[in-house]
Amino acid sequence: MCILLLLVLFGTSRYTTASAKHKGKTVWCVAEPDNDLAALLKKEGFVLKRADNNATLLKRAPKGAAVLLLGDGSSEVQQLSQDELGLIQQKQLRVFADFMLLPGAMAEMHVAGFERVVVTEKAGSLNPMDLLTVNRARYFEARPVRPVMVLARVAGFDDAVFGLEDTPTHPLVDCPLENLYVSTACLSEFSKLRLMPENRWQAFWEAMLSKLTGREVRFETWPTRVWPAYSEHQQLPDTAKVHAVRKGVDWFWSGHFLVHPSWKADYLEKYQSTEPPVGPELPDDALTGDGSLGILEGHCSAINADGRQTYRYSLRTDVHGESAMALTLAGRLLGQERYNQVAHKLIDYALKESTAGLRSDPSSPLYGLVSWGFSTDYQRGVYYGDDNARFLLGALLAAHLLKEHCWDDKLRAAIDANFETTGMDGFRGPRLEERDILKNGREFYQKRHLVDPHPHYESWMWAVYLWLYSQTGEQKYFDLSEKGISQTMAVYPDGWRWTNGIQQERGRMVLPLAWLYRISPTDEHKAWLNRIVADLKANQVECGAIREELGDPSKGDYGGPRRNADYGGSEAPLIYKNGDPVADMLYTSNFAFFGLNEAARATGNPAIREMADRLADFLVRIQACSQSAPGVDGAWFRAFNYRDWNWWASNADAGWGNLSTLTGWIQSWIVGTLAMMQMNTSYWELTQQAP
Secondary structure (H helix, E strand, O other), X not given: OOOOOOOOHHHOEEEOOOOOXXXXXXXXXXXXOOOHHHHHHHHOOOEEEEOOOHHHHHHHOOOOOEEEEOOOOOOOOEEOOHHHHHHHHHOOOEEEEOOEEOOOOOOOEEEOOOOEEEEOOOEOOEOOOEEEEOOXXXXXXXXXXXXEEEEEOOOOOOEOOOOOOOOOXXXXXXXXXXXXEEEOEOOOOOOOOOOEOHHHHHHHHHHHHHHHHOOOOOOOEEEOOOEEOOOOOOOOOOOHHHHHHHHXXXXXXXXXXXXXXXXXXXXXXXXXXXXXXXXXXOOOOOOOOOOOOOEOOEEXXXXXXXXXXXXXOOOEHHHHHHHHHHHHHHHHHHOOHHHHHHHHHHHHHHHHHHOOHHHHOOOOOOOOOOOOEOOOHHHHOEEEXXXXXXXXXXXXXXXXXXXXXXXXXXXXXXXXXXXXOOOOOOOOOOEEEHHHHHHHOHHHHHHOOOOOOOHHHHHHHHHHHHHHHHHHOOHHHHHHHHHHHHHHXXXXXXXXXXXXXXXXHHHHHHHHHHHHHHHOOOHHHHHHHHHHHHHHHOOEOOOOOEOOOOOOHHHEOOOOOOOHHHOOOEOOOOOOOOOXXXXXXXXXXXXXXXXXXXXXXXXXXXXXXXXXXXXXHHHHHOOEEOOOOOOOOOOOOOEEEOOOOEOOOOOOEOOOOOOOOOHHHHHHHHHHHHHHHHOOOOHHHHHHOOO
């Protein structure tokens, strides 16, 4: 269970660094009853003198008083009148006007996209060029006078590394008059809107309240709607990992990812064909399906001005196989038959949709292939080898645990379709497209010489072939896999291509190396595995997180932004430079976790087992908890900043930002591996045994 350390705001605050309470300080305030800042100040011992509107409050406030005029970012912007501005000047009031227009200004409203908050004037511990975010807040344009913070599209991790000279800026907090601060977006609802990083927004409000009240302000508590399950050094209960599995798989229901007929038309069909396939979060009381209509991808990283997080409404084949695997493993660990029933329906649905048409025609070169997804015609015509591999690995294990053989022919045909579109050197390339396969035929791909040492795309299909060799004894599957692995390891690390970082390539490579060693435990195969594991271990920090790392920029598909304009323009890493304190649960930690457990079980090496155990502890600690945002309660987000113990990162990825979730890639491999570790087993062992 999530551990609450103190009595907290909304039942969901966490404890922060404390100093003495500031009792008896009066602040004059206009705010909604549940406004985050007003509620925090009351809890911290401030005396709030309230009024229903700005005019009344400004008339009542004594000379020099601290005044908060707090707006609501999800409603219409308010405007100060000329008379109200005159009262502020006449009475020398110290005012913060939140989401409020000055007299005569026009409300030209915008929604923040990839713009970030850049500090432009020192405020307490915040320094110029420090970065924060307001997510997808609504803001209005204003003519700057003395900006304290601006919105701008900038690159960097903790700070705007290229400055602001080459990018448009929009004032966020301005100081148009002495002792009057005005924000162009709602900042006082920091908890509701999940403004990040929380430690920096706390520092901002401490500095602002210090200016307004004339005394140093330090908050003892800070309200948050979503928090990690455990702190970095907190003792984990014996039941923590089992609880994480249960909560992680129940998230498929609480997050409303299993498609239900009652909302299919208004949400799934409405948004799945948009570009990107993103739409609003389902209502909290929405019904959840049983798997027969599929499962959604997960959350987009965007949090809207009402505090709700957007969803991805695409239906992807890989996600269905992966989710079925997690469900069946959790079903075995927890004795929950309903998980198995949903898993069965997910595989039924995915195979029906992804193998339709020519993919079910034995005379077609497409025969056996499973499409990338089935939401759009585009998805149906694309075949990623790594996505096919993850669907197959998930579906094969689920079928084994369900003791189900009705899918055997289609799953074997899918493996062979990938095998027969792999070149003579063991490489298939990142993806194939339907029109090319129909034009070229399978023999073209089988006979081509392609060397592509890029584990992100190639390595897990090798693992599938090795697994099939162990089941059938057919030598061709072993030989082609070993050939591709050998050539890849021969050029490590300088010859490897990487996608969003070199670390994720290592994380993917552990699995095929572990299974190659299972089959052929030679000194060379052992050395390959040990080398990759050692380089992963060199980046595993004290808390168990695996730090992200960039490789040679000339070999990367998606490196960090090289100028401000690049930010948010493509896929991207979560770090700006090596050493930034972030772990990636979408591309690295999830796959490394699964691979390390397989490697530990294959080799019996206690050092690898320790790595897997430490990573398991870290992942259990950072599972999201929330009472007021049930859609993310039990999820793992893509990014985690282990230095500050929050979800802050460089959010430059155009599609998969730091707060993204994914029912397949992230959730399923973490849940599934935790479940296997609790059962003291591995994928290999489970599938080598009789069901």
